[in-house]
Amino acid sequence: MSNLNNLTISEARDKLKSKEISSLELTNSCLSAIDAADELGAFVHKTPELAIEQAKRADERLKQDNAPDMCGIPLGIKDIFCTKGVKSQAASRILEDFKPEYESTVSQNLLDNGTVMLGKLNMDEFAMGSSNETSVYGNAINPWKVDERGLTPGGSSGGSAAAVAADLCLAATGTDTGGSIRQPAAFTGIVGIKPTYGRCSRWGVIAFASSLDQAGPMTKTVRDGAIMLEAMAGNDPKDSTSVNIEVPNFEAMLTGDIKGKRIGIPQEYRLDGMPSEIEKLWLDGTEMLRQAGAKIENISLPHTKYALPAYYVIAPAEASSNLARYDGVRFGRRAALSSGDGINELYEKTRAEGFGPEVKRRVMIGTYVLSAGFYDAYYNRARRVRALIKKDFDEVFANGIDAILTPATPSAAFGLGEMSEADPLQMYLNDVFTVTVNLAGLPGVSVPAGVDKLGLPLGLQVIGRPWEEGDMLNIAHSLEQSAGFSSKPSKWW
Amino acid sequence: MSIDANTAAKVAKLARIEVESQDLEALAKEFNDILGFIEQLNEVEVDGIEPMTSVTPQKLIRRSDVVSDGNKQTSVLKNAPISREGFYAVPKVVE
Numbered sequence A: 001m002s003n004l005n006n007l008t009i010s011e012a013r014d015k016l017k018s019k020e021i022s023s024l025e026l027t028n029s030c031l032s033a034i035d036a037a038d039e040l041g042a043f044v045h046k047t048p049e050l051a052i053e054q055a056k057r058a059d060e061r062l063k064q065d066n067a068p069d070m071c072g073i074p075l076g077i078k079d080i081f082c083t084k085g086v087k088s089q090a091a092s093r094i095l096e097d098f099k100p101e102y103e104s105t106v107s108q109n110l111l112d113n114g115t116v117m118l119g120k121l122n123m124d125e126f127a128m129g130s131s132n133e134t135s136v137y138g139n140a141i142n143p144w145k146v147d148e149r150g151l152t153p154g155g156s157s158g159g160s161a162a163a164v165a166a167d168l169c170l171a172a173t174g175t176d177t178g179g180s181i182r183q184p185a186a187f188t189g190i191v192g193i194k195p196t197y198g199r200c201s202r203w204g205v206i207a208f209a210s211s212l213d214q215a216g217p218m219t220k221t222v223r224d225g226a227i228m229l230e231a232m233a234g235n236d237p238k239d240s241t242s243v244n245i246e247v248p249n250f251e252a253m254l255t256g257d258i259k260g261k262r263i264g265i266p267q268e269y270r271l272d273g274m275p276s277e278i279e280k281l282w283l284d285g286t287e288m289l290r291q292a293g294a295k296i297e298n299i300s301l302p303h304t305k306y307a308l309p310a311y312y313v314i315a316p317a318e319a320s321s322n323l324a325r326y327d328g329v330r331f332g333r334r335a336a337l338s339s340g341d342g343i344n345e346l347y348e349k350t351r352a353e354g355f356g357p358e359v360k361r362r363v364m365i366g367t368y369v370l371s372a373g374f375y376d377a378y379y380n381r382a383r384r385v386r387a388l389i390k391k392d393f394d395e396v397f398a399n400g401i402d403a404i405l406t407p408a409t410p411s412a413a414f415g416l417g418e419m420s421e422a423d424p425l426q427m428y429l430n431d432v433f434t435v436t437v438n439l440a441g442l443p444g445v446s447v448p449a450g451v452d453k454l455g456l457p458l459g460l461q462v463i464g465r466p467w468e469e470g471d472m473l474n475i476a477h478s479l480e481q482s483a484g485f486s487s488k489p490s491k492w493w
Numbered sequence B: 001m002s003i004d005a006n007t008a009a010k011v012a013k014l015a016r017i018e019v020e021s022q023d024l025e026a027l028a029k030e031f032n033d034i035l036g037f038i039e040q041l042n043e044v045e046v047d048g049i050e051p052m053t054s055v056t057p058q059k060l061i062r063r064s065d066v067v068s069d070g071n072k073q074t075s076v077l078k079n080a081p082i083s084r085e086g087f088y089a090v091p092k093v094v095e
Helices: A009-017 A025-033 A048-061 A105-112 A158-165 A180-186 A223-230 A276-291 A304-325 A343-354 A356-368 A375-398 A424-431 A435-440 A469-482 B005-012 B021-044 B075-078
Strands: A043-046 A074-078 A116-121 A169-176 A189-192 A214-219 A262-266 A295-299 A402-408 A444-451 A457-464
Touching: A009 A025, A009 A223, A009 A304, A009 A435, A025 A043, A025 A074, A025 A116, A043 A158, A043 A223, A048 A116, A048 A262, A105 A116, A105 A169, A116 A158, A158 A169, A158 A180, A158 A214, A169 A180, A169 A189, A169 A223, A169 A343, A169 A402, A180 A189, A180 A444, A180 A457, A214 A223, A214 A402, A223 A444, A223 A469, A262 A276, A276 A295, A276 A402, A276 A444, A276 A469, A304 A356, A304 A375, A304 A424, A304 A435, A304 B021, A343 A356, A343 A469, A356 A375, A356 B005, A356 B021, A375 A435, A375 B021, A402 A469, A457 A469, B005 B021
Parallel strands: A074 A116, A074 A169, A262 A295, A262 A402
Antiparallel strands: A043 A116, A169 A214, A189 A214, A189 A444, A402 A457, A444 A457
């Protein structure tokens, strides 16, 4: 049987359970696809032996009737997840050859559900970037191609997005601090879910900005996202911000019925100079939800404009603290020292050669905004603005809005290298529609909903109420059905 | 707020990242661009607003103060760039 790697999770689940296919066949199909796709730069550490062993175990488990839905499903895991005995570097030179002695809770939850790990996926270094161009492994490349240019798959979960869009795996894990799941999902025509903060454990996920980081699934369909999120989520005593709240059967909530749902359209997301294609996509999406019976209402989120500047204080501040652990002593790379060098030279040289330019920039900005004399003016002010951003959402939801519809990104995928001459702020604008959701701790999902004039995918974002991923996904599912986006990149790699 | 090369050097020192002196001017310019962008926050009226500590309305969960794990010296040292006799090895820190 060929091209099993093209299956969705829900299709594969049904075929696995009916014994039409085995996990080993499915896994081998993905492994062949991966080996033929080195040009995409998606998989950076392949684990075929492990995958085959896990697939065989899954096949044993599938002989029983009560195997979990994810049993036997081959996945790619973002390099930011610590995976026992397998290199986990968050795409940084400073974690060169780091092999964790433990497994992250999210990847362990997936393994407990019988999933198969095909390997580790490319990303921006420490998840800092929106184009996968800050990775120590080199670029990941978008499988969508319209001319001679190589396009970015987005970032930071660029390898995950490229791998899923190119059918190298059935789905992948991602993490999202400011849009790092939703933006690459939109750039590659797949579905990306950022759950409510606290839904998925952060334990064993290499930290960037702890109050914003959240893991989530990147999948081919909304249904797959619902199935996989259920397997990833759950309370974890090892993460003190993990919330002890029941994980529902998200898939069962995809009824397709959104009659009477009140959908908010935030006026502040209508940016000056927004490409007309994005504007049209948003209007089309609004109309699809209206046709499906939802009530569309204009809403106001007045502090939206300040989300990106607040984020670029809070995220670097937390990063500067989290990344202080990379000192060349306990793990990862240590710089060669000259005679007479002491402990400070050890730190400074190791960090100078171990971190890339974007990571250094953010660590230093974070150090500055937290330093004596500036803490109140920058960090505390940003946290106050963050409280106001959350309050905007709280008020809208208190008024009965069920979910919010926005574009996922301000553009389609751009060419690799096109932003290299621009100042870093241009790159930061990629997250303009997604970053508010992290600041407010809300769930958000990016759904492919159309193409631009070149034929590149564009995504819409549905933002849900806290802990109501099920309702949010049901609305996203309705949007997905109406939009009928089914294009796939044609294979050039 | 404008950052000069001296301030950039001080920040690099605080962050324990070695920066060559010829790169400090460019670094200072990058800082100024980003801080200029952040300055927008000064337009927001924040009087009486508490800085957010958590997006979830829950107190940080505490665990009981008991030993739950241990005896993993080999595991702990496994990824150390240099270890000796069961310890991490670093340049001399005390005279």
